[in-house]
Amino acid sequence: MSAESPIVIAIDGPAGAGKSTLARLLARDLDYTYIDTGAMYRAVGLFATQRGIGLDDGPALAGLVEGLSFAFPWIEGELHTIVDDEDVSTAIRTPEGAMNASTVSKVPEVRSALVARQRRMGAAGGVVMEGRDIGTVVFPEAELKVFLTASARMRGKRRLGQMQGRGQEGDLETIIGEIKARDLQDSTREHSPLRPADDSVLVDTSQLPIERVRNILLRLARGRIDPDSA
Numbered sequence: 001m002s003a004e005s006p007i008v009i010a011i012d013g014p015a016g017a018g019k020s021t022l023a024r025l026l027a028r029d030l031d032y033t034y035i036d037t038g039a040m041y042r043a044v045g046l047f048a049t050q051r052g053i054g055l056d057d058g059p060a061l062a063g064l065v066e067g068l069s070f071a072f073p074w075i076e077g078e079l080h081t082i083v084d085d086e087d088v089s090t091a092i093r094t095p096e097g098a099m100n101a102s103t104v105s106k107v108p109e110v111r112s113a114l115v116a117r118q119r120r121m122g123a124a125g126g127v128v129m130e131g132r133d134i135g136t137v138v139f140p141e142a143e144l145k146v147f148l149t150a151s152a153r154m155r156g157k158r159r160l161g162q163m164q165g166r167g168q169e170g171d172l173e174t175i176i177g178e179i180k181a182r183d184l185q186d187s188t189r190e191h192s193p194l195r196p197a198d199d200s201v202l203v204d205t206s207q208l209p210i211e212r213v214r215n216i217l218l219r220l221a222r223g224r225i226d227p228d229s230a
Contacts, residue, residue, distance in 0.1 A: 015183070044064060
């Protein structure tokens with residue numbers, strides 16, 4: 001790889017580990033495209049529910065995916081998820097949306113369709129892609145793979161704070177239980193289970209401020225983009 005070549009940065013980890021926040025910051029720091037694959041699965045769950053498609057109906061869900069368009073634009077300083085010209089940024093960020101995403105993500109036809117879409121989106125490099133299987137399945141050849149984690153309680157506190165910031169109510173212990181349930185579902189599914197890639201950099205964010213982790217990831221990324229500067 002030549003100096004200053006655009007790379008693929010894969011950021012994986014469980015819910016609430018800081019993937020979305022840090023991926024967005026890193027994309028802005030590097031002027032890269034940000035791709036939220038978790039939002040794509042949430043959107044599939046949302047649109048399937050709206051259209052009366054069973055969350056285990058592989059062929060119908062695959063057809064749904066093929067017909068959807070995805071974009072992640074910055075609007076007034078905030079990243080939004082736009083699907084078929086509809087802003088679903090808030091609609092997909094609910095506990096039900098999280099579990100529906102986890103459910104459809106177990107369907108092989110859905111994973112196959114979305115992985116193919118994600119590979120096309122990141123083929124030219126210059127992307128920060130975050131999710132649960134980016135470094136293991138979507139882009140196993142990514143130049144930088146990071147696996148973020150944190151304790152379930154810390155992740156629950158973060159998720160509650162996000163919900164409150166959107167004007168939603170929640171109970172911490174309930175949220176922690178939902179996080180543990182999703183962790184179990186994601187890590188034990190047959191297809192593309194949640195796990196760090198063998199060559200990923202593991203970062204526990206439980207006790208680290210966001211800016212500290214941001215600097216760690218930025219240093220790692222710049223070292224991969226221009227190895228001579230490392």
